[in-house]
Structures are given as C-alpha cells and as structure tokens.
Amino acid sequence: MFENIYDVIVVGAGHAGSEAAAAAANMGSKTLLVTMSLQNIAQMSCNPAMGGIAKGQIVREIDALGGYSGIVSDKTAIQFKMLNKSKGPAMWSPRVQSDRMRFAEEWRLMLERTPNLDFYQEMVRGLIIENGKIKGIKTSLGVEIKAKAVVLTNGTFLNGLIHIGEKQFGGGRAGESAAYGITEDLISVGFESGRMKTGTPPRVDGRSLDYSKMHEEKGDEKPEKFSYSDETKPLTIQKSCHMTYTSQDVHDILREGFDRSPMFNGRIKSLGPRYCPSIEDKINRFADKERHQLFVEPEGWNTVEVYVNGFSTSLPEDVQFKALRSVAGFENVKFFRPGYAIEYDYFPPVQLKHTLETKLVEGLYFAGQINGTTGYEEAASQGLMAGINAHLKVHEKEPFILKRDEAYIGVLIDDLITKGTEEPYRMFTSRAEYRTLLRQDNADFRLTPMSHAIGLASDKRMKRIEEKLGKSSAMVEFFKETSVTTDEANPILEAKESAPMAQNDKMFKVFSRPQIELADMVQFNDVRKYIDENAIDEEILEQAYVQVKYSGYIEKERNNADKLTRLEDVRIPEQFDYDKIKSLSYEAKEKFKKIRPVTISQASRISGVSPSDISVLLIYMGR
Structure with a gap:
C-alpha cells in the first residue's frame, strides 16, 4: 500500500497533528496523516472553546501564518467574546464557544480538500530509526511506511492511563485506547521521558x-x-x-x-x-x-x-x-x-531545537502535549511550526523560527526549548515581554509576510494585508496632519473629564489622551467623513486607534526588542566546548551542555544562568 517514500508523516490527528499535516501538504510536501480514528480528527477532548487570554492571540497568529484553526473556529462558533476589553489592547483576547461535533467535521473536510495529503487509520507502534536519522514508522499490523521526516503529535495517548476514583484503565481519551510502543522506542535511543496529568469535567x-x-x-x-x-x-x-x-x-x-x-x-x-x-x-x-x-x-x-x-x-x-x-x-x-483524570508520557522539550526537530534523531519532530504543553491552541501552533519546518528540512531550505518579539508562538517554543517544563505549560500574556507588539489585532501584519515568503500564506492573503496596512497607515497619517478646533473638541473632552484644549491641535495628540476611546474619535466630523470617503471598516479603524493610542509604548518596546536582537545575532558554534571556559559557573556549564543554546540571547534565558556567565561567554567570543 505504501511503496513510495513520503516527504512527511504526521502521527496523530489532534489539533497539533491536523495543523502539521495541513502546513506540510500546503507547502508542497507529499504528506501522510496517520491516526487511530479518522472519526475523531481535531477532537475537542476537553472544553468546547477556542481562544481566551493569550490563547486567542495564538489562534490569530496561526491564521496569519496560513493555518486552519482560525477558519474552523469561525465556521463552527456558537458564541464570540473579546476578553479583557476593559484593559489595554495588549490584553485583548478573542474567544469562541464552539460546536464540538461541527468543529471536528469541518477540520476533517478541510483536510480532505488539502492537496498532497493522504490519510491512514491505524495505531503507530514504533519508529524506524537508522544511524541517528528517522526513516519511517511501524504500525500495529506490522506495516512499515517510509518517510524523510516524521512529526509526532500523540497528545495524551502515549501509555495513557485514565483514573476515575479507585478505578483505572488504559486509554488516551474517553472511549479510545492508549498508544503503546513509541515511548519505548524513543527511550531506547536515548530520549528522557516523564509523566504528566490532565483532567476533564463531567458532561x-x-x-x-x-x-x-x-x-x-x-x-x-x-x-x-x-x-x-x-x-x-x-x-x-x-x-x-x-x-x-x-x-x-x-x-x-x-x-x-x-x-x-x-x-x-x-x-x-x-x-x-x-x-x-x-x-x-x-x-x-x-x-x-x-x-x-x-x-x-x-x-x-x-x-x-x-x-x-x-x-x-x-x-x-x-x-x-x-x-x-x-x-x-x-x-x-x-x-x-x-x-476523569488521565496520565500520559511526555518528553522534556529541552531535547528539541527551535524548529521542534529533536536533537537526537534527525528529521524527527515533536509537537503538542508530547512536549509538556496543555491547550488546543498551544498544540496547534506547535503542529503548524513542526509541519512547516519538516517540509523545509526535506526540501533543504532554511528553517522557519519565530523570535520572542515576533509572535506568542515564538515565546512558547523558546520557553519550552530553553527552560523546559515539569508541569503542563500554558500560555499567558505575562510570559511575553513584548506583548504590546504581539497584539491579537496585528498578527497578520507581523506574520503573513513571513509566511508568504516561505510559500504557505497565499497571494490573496498577502494582497489583503498590503491593502489593510496601506489604509491603516494612511489613516494614522491623517490623524497626524489634521487639526481639530477647540469648539469641536472641548465638549467631547469635558464629557470625558479630560482637560479642555487652550488652542487648536492635531488629532493625533488629542486622541493620544488616556480618556479618549475609539467611540469618542468617531464623533469628530472630519473622522466620520474620512471613514465614509475611504471605506474604512471596523478592523482598520481599530488598528489605527491602537497605533495612535499606544504609539509611545509600542516604540519603547520595539527599541527594547531591537537591543536584545543584537544578542540574537551572536551565535554559538554547535559543538562549542564549554568545559574549556573555567570562569563559567558549574550550573551554567551543565545547562549549556544539555540545552546547547544557539545564540547568546537564548543562553541568557536559561534558568540558573547568571548575567556574569553571559559576560564570560561574550568576552570569550570577542564581544
């Protein structure tokens, strides 16, 4: 049945596996999605919702990159809420309540319409690894399927054990059996594994x-x-x-x-x-x-x-x-x-590169709960990145890595690779030091051009971005160039308990006041006229509002990010010998040898590494 070698095999069809398979296939790789049940593709095992605080930003980023989660969420939503609207825009987080059955159905139909993607239903019991490279998978029926890259997205299924009171039984999810064999294969070639737990309420x-x-x-x-x-x-x-x-x-x-x-x-x-x-x-x-x-x-x-x-x-x-x-x-x-509660195997993510490729086995990628994360959104984003990078690796192209100032996805993966996790990792806005830059409203500006450059985001998406960016930038310039009179502005300012203007001033300055909100801006005659004449929709208006309102914060955060980018540019050789640097602390030396940071910036984020250790490294490397 499987005479040809696949470019990419994805094991598991949850949120991570579905995004991984879609990304690799859409970029042109001949891809196979293997799952124990084709009826449960992208199953919402826990709550019937997508998004939420920080998670909503991730879904927007997945969509901006050309993933499917945002589209499926919209098509199967039964309720929408923008959380944290009373706070600044860095905290605004979209969330939908979903129709669970339609969500899984829509995902399957979208995957079936994806070119280059094949499906196979069976349990994967092992991996084919030769000379430190992945060569394919082995199924429970003894079928061997060859591939140039494999993405493991096993969720809670690896040696899964379900607990209800004093009763316990094997299972990866209610009504579905656990997966056996993969953990043992990985441990046999040197991987470290651990156990995590998650739970779910009664229905x-x-x-x-x-x-x-x-x-x-x-x-x-x-x-x-x-x-x-x-x-x-x-x-x-x-x-x-x-x-x-x-x-x-x-x-x-x-x-x-x-x-x-x-x-x-x-x-x-x-x-x-x-x-x-x-x-x-x-x-x-x-x-x-x-x-x-x-x-x-x-x-x-x-x-x-x-x-x-x-x-x-x-x-x-x-x-x-x-x-x-x-x-x-x-x-x-x-x-x-x-x-019920469920225990399952995971593999500490410090064993991965930033591409989500494992350090021990070339061409093998991990995504989702196998990396110690929790949440559909966290899993889906890892799947997307693993699928992208598996495709790029197979086709001998440069890897695609998002930095911490570019995306929440970049923060998530960097945290996992650099710090590891001993409890299920969940994304929060507080984990992102550049959250004013990483808002839900501008994910398309940040990421669609990057995705288009590697061949995932469509030309149609890119054209839409260029139009939106042009309109929002033009509107900000309009605010900078257009003045408002005291007669028009002061009644609005006084109603908002903001000090009245002594003389006419530019809209940009007036709108920057903390009391002025979006609803107040559109009360000005020239603003309403501009909106009508230029067909400005709510999305563009909100984007312009944020750019005006938070320009100072955005500029400051951008400057801070640019300073730290210089440390990202200082790369550490792959086989660097840390033992020869006597001045390094023992803990730093051990952490560096285990994690193998790629840049000085990544090295500085490792738990237990002090600023003096980084100074020693910089001096040793002539910086």
Whole structure:
C-alpha cells in the first residue's frame, strides 16, 4: 500500500497533528496523516472553546501564518467574546464557544480538500530509526511506511492511563485506547521521558438543568471573528453560556471522597496544569474560598450535551454526581459521562531545537502535549511550526523560527526549548515581554509576510494585508496632519473629564489622551467623513486607534526588542566546548551542555544562568 517514500508523516490527528499535516501538504510536501480514528480528527477532548487570554492571540497568529484553526473556529462558533476589553489592547483576547461535533467535521473536510495529503487509520507502534536519522514508522499490523521526516503529535495517548476514583484503565481519551510502543522506542535511543496529568469535567444533560437559577453569559453585542481571511463572517446569532457556583455543601460532599481520590491516595504521582486545577485541588489549595465559579457551556447549536467548566475531577463517579446535585441549577442533573483524570508520557522539550526537530534523531519532530504543553491552541501552533519546518528540512531550505518579539508562538517554543517544563505549560500574556507588539489585532501584519515568503500564506492573503496596512497607515497619517478646533473638541473632552484644549491641535495628540476611546474619535466630523470617503471598516479603524493610542509604548518596546536582537545575532558554534571556559559557573556549564543554546540571547534565558556567565561567554567570543 505504501511503496513510495513520503516527504512527511504526521502521527496523530489532534489539533497539533491536523495543523502539521495541513502546513506540510500546503507547502508542497507529499504528506501522510496517520491516526487511530479518522472519526475523531481535531477532537475537542476537553472544553468546547477556542481562544481566551493569550490563547486567542495564538489562534490569530496561526491564521496569519496560513493555518486552519482560525477558519474552523469561525465556521463552527456558537458564541464570540473579546476578553479583557476593559484593559489595554495588549490584553485583548478573542474567544469562541464552539460546536464540538461541527468543529471536528469541518477540520476533517478541510483536510480532505488539502492537496498532497493522504490519510491512514491505524495505531503507530514504533519508529524506524537508522544511524541517528528517522526513516519511517511501524504500525500495529506490522506495516512499515517510509518517510524523510516524521512529526509526532500523540497528545495524551502515549501509555495513557485514565483514573476515575479507585478505578483505572488504559486509554488516551474517553472511549479510545492508549498508544503503546513509541515511548519505548524513543527511550531506547536515548530520549528522557516523564509523566504528566490532565483532567476533564463531567458532561451532563442540558435538559436536566434549571437555567433560571444561573447567571446568563451572552456573547458580544458586536461579535468579531478569528480569521483575517474573507472566508468567514462574524456570527449574527449566538448561543448563551451560563454561570453558577459551588458552595460549602458541595465542598463538604467532595471532601467525603478524598480518601478514594487518585490525587490524594498516591495513585497519581504526576503533575497537572497549575492554572486549570481539578475541583478537589481547588477546595484543598483554596480552603478559605466559600465558592468557586462553574461555567455551564453548551456543546453545540442543537445538542443537549453540556460541559461543566471548572469542575474537572477524578473523584469517584458517585461523589461527582452527589456533589453536582448540590449546585444551584443542577438539583436534577443527569450525567452523560463522569469526569476523569488521565496520565500520559511526555518528553522534556529541552531535547528539541527551535524548529521542534529533536536533537537526537534527525528529521524527527515533536509537537503538542508530547512536549509538556496543555491547550488546543498551544498544540496547534506547535503542529503548524513542526509541519512547516519538516517540509523545509526535506526540501533543504532554511528553517522557519519565530523570535520572542515576533509572535506568542515564538515565546512558547523558546520557553519550552530553553527552560523546559515539569508541569503542563500554558500560555499567558505575562510570559511575553513584548506583548504590546504581539497584539491579537496585528498578527497578520507581523506574520503573513513571513509566511508568504516561505510559500504557505497565499497571494490573496498577502494582497489583503498590503491593502489593510496601506489604509491603516494612511489613516494614522491623517490623524497626524489634521487639526481639530477647540469648539469641536472641548465638549467631547469635558464629557470625558479630560482637560479642555487652550488652542487648536492635531488629532493625533488629542486622541493620544488616556480618556479618549475609539467611540469618542468617531464623533469628530472630519473622522466620520474620512471613514465614509475611504471605506474604512471596523478592523482598520481599530488598528489605527491602537497605533495612535499606544504609539509611545509600542516604540519603547520595539527599541527594547531591537537591543536584545543584537544578542540574537551572536551565535554559538554547535559543538562549542564549554568545559574549556573555567570562569563559567558549574550550573551554567551543565545547562549549556544539555540545552546547547544557539545564540547568546537564548543562553541568557536559561534558568540558573547568571548575567556574569553571559559576560564570560561574550568576552570569550570577542564581544
């Protein structure tokens, strides 16, 4: 069946695998996507949502690069919200509630329409590695499929073990078996592995809930969308979520089951996500809290299945049921399935290069939860980058690496490669030191030209960017050149409790005032006229507003990034002998030898490396 050698084989068809396969195939590589179940491509194993704080920025970046996640999210959304809108634009984060079944269906249909992409359903049991190079994969039926590059995106399936109370059984996800063999093959050639844990809440029957006892959570009045392309449109109707709370009674019932909890009786020894703890972990760690929020999220337009966000648990199913029935609105709840925890193998990501290629085996790439991350968005972005770089490697082209000042994706990968992780890594805006530059509104400006240059983003996308950039830049210039009178400006300024103008001034200066918002800008006659005459849409107007409002912050951050870029330009030879530098601290020497930083800048970000160690390196290299 597989006589020819594939350019790229992607193992696993979750969010990482789907993006990896799409990217490699769209760039021209003959690609094979192998998964244990073609019915579960891009399955939302946990919550039915995409985006959120920092995660929404990642989805925008994936879309700007030519990935599919943004388009699929738009086409299958049931609600849209821009989070953190009361804060500065660096914090604005888009999020959609998704139709779980339609999300997976749309992903599969988009992949089936992708040229150069083949599919095969079977478990991959091993890897073919010869002389330190990947040569292909071995399946459970003994089929050997050859490839020039392989991307592993195994999610929670590698030796996966599901826990519900005192019961445990092998599985990679509810109703699906675990994957065996790959971990053992990787360890045999020298890889280090570890175990991580994640959990998921019970799913319940929405018909059994009393929503009148909950707070309704509606979507935005003017919903936006994820994708920068014109393939999708914003929602015109939306479905509400709801919010309720736990109570002391609920907590007391949950504590009754602690002696049967795998988290507390020692069955689970691995670490779970710090920022998405289980309900039992919450009431244990935050014992002073009288209640915790629960978000009641519909799984789609037509299904009655509901996801109980905030109630992730591995407690016995009878305890879960009894506790939930004490929650307001859940008095008559019926379960579709109980929550569970899952343990799985991962490989500390310091064993990777910035391309996500492994250091030990040439042509082998890791993406997603295998690298110790958590979240659909984090996984999808790694898959995209691994797919891109696998294609570039096979075709003997320069690798594609995003820097920390270019994308959240660059921050994510650099954190993993440089610092590693011992608990599931989740992206936050606070992890990005250049977050004013890395906003959700400008991901296309930042990344589409780069993606177009390597052959992924389409000519149509590039043309759209050039038009948008031209219009927003022209509008900013209009603000700099056009004056407003005191007669027109002062009533607006006084209404916003901003000091009145003593004389006429340029719009740019007036709009830079902290009290002035986008809605205030469009009250000026010349602005409204400019919008009408130049067909300025909401997207361009918002972009111009941010450029005016935060120009000082943006310029300062850009200058800081440029200074640090100089250290990025100081490269360290691949086989550099750190032992010959006597002045280096012992810890720095050990970390440098293990991680093998590519540049001085990367070396400076390694945990345990001091500024004096970096000074020694710079002096030794003639800097």
